[in-house]
Amino acid sequence: MIRILETKERIIEDNDALAKSTREDLNNRKVFFINLMGSPGCGKTSLLMNTIPCLKQRYKVAVMEADVDSDVDAKTIESLGVKTIQLHSGGLCHMDADMTARGLQFLGLEDLDVVIMENIGNLVCPAEFDTGAHLKAMILSIPEGDDKPLKYPLMFETVDAVLVSKIDAKEVFDFDEKRFENNLRIRNQKAPVFYLSNLNKEGIKAWTDYLINKIEEFRKS
Numbered sequence: 001m002i003r004i005l006e007t008k009e010r011i012i013e014d015n016d017a018l019a020k021s022t023r024e025d026l027n028n029r030k031v032f033f034i035n036l037m038g039s040p041g042c043g044k045t046s047l048l049m050n051t052i053p054c055l056k057q058r059y060k061v062a063v064m065e066a067d068v069d070s071d072v073d074a075k076t077i078e079s080l081g082v083k084t085i086q087l088h089s090g091g092l093c094h095m096d097a098d099m100t101a102r103g104l105q106f107l108g109l110e111d112l113d114v115v116i117m118e119n120i121g122n123l124v125c126p127a128e129f130d131t132g133a134h135l136k137a138m139i140l141s142i143p144e145g146d147d148k149p150l151k152y153p154l155m156f157e158t159v160d161a162v163l164v165s166k167i168d169a170k171e172v173f174d175f176d177e178k179r180f181e182n183n184l185r186i187r188n189q190k191a192p193v194f195y196l197s198n199l200n201k202e203g204i205k206a207w208t209d210y211l212i213n214k215i216e217e218f219r220k221s
């Protein structure tokens with residue numbers, strides 16, 4: 001009999017334990033942590049560019065930009081005048097709890113109210129790893145299609161909020177909102193859906209109102 005060790009289970013268990021302790025540390029410091037996920041090009045950085053000016057009026061905000069390489073997104077976000085760091089995954093396709101905890105330490109949590117992490121563009125691996133975030137949100141853009149909840153179940157199951165971006169481009173794609181929501185509800189019955197355009201800002205306010213509400217709930221708890 002060959003002995004088998006299921007290493008993946010162990011990796012996830014260790015990851016979840018570290019994520020839990022990160023969340024406890026953030027709770028003690030009253031820092032609300034958001035994990036923003038979605039495919040490459042779905043509009044994560046653009047959404048942050050539209051979200052941060054509103055959050056900045058109320059909270060001290062910082063951003064961790066995670067990418068395989070480069071610092072283009074960090075430079076874009078830094079132009080908003082918020083504390084920003086770039087994390088390189090060295091080829092990995094997601095941020096795990098350890099990489100995130102090291103990022104938070106490097107960022108420095110003193111004097112912060114809200115930290116947002118733009119995760120690596122991917123609909124698969126980031127969903128598997130709890131990072132210690134209080135809120136997990138994902139963006140699906142109209143050109144990606146309304147069938148994605150069927151193809152990437154865990155991502156859609158695991159998030160607290162779903163954002164559908166690029167609604168300004170709806171006319172040139174066959175994305176059907178009803179079909180999308182039927183597919184989404186197979187995976188996730190609770191997550192609110194926000195349809196928005198980073199280009200013309202339609203729908204951004206509903207999203208920032210939701211976010212502020214979540215941050216306020218956290219601060220009162």
Ligand SMILES: Nc1nc2c(ncn2[C@@H]2O[C@H](COP(=O)(O)OP(=O)(O)O)[C@@H](O)[C@H]2O)c(=O)[nH]1
Pocket residue numbers: 038039040041042043044045046047121165166167168169196197198199
């Ligand atoms: N038309 C349109 N383009 C968008 C929207 N959001 C992002 N984009 C464009 O999509 C491309 C990728 O956006 P980016 O924010 O870098 O995506 P990320 O890779 O998820 O961070 C850029 O050219 C953006 O200008 C949107 O809501 N509508």
Ligand SMILES: [Mg+2]
Pocket residue numbers: 044045046073118
């Ligand atoms: Mg980006």
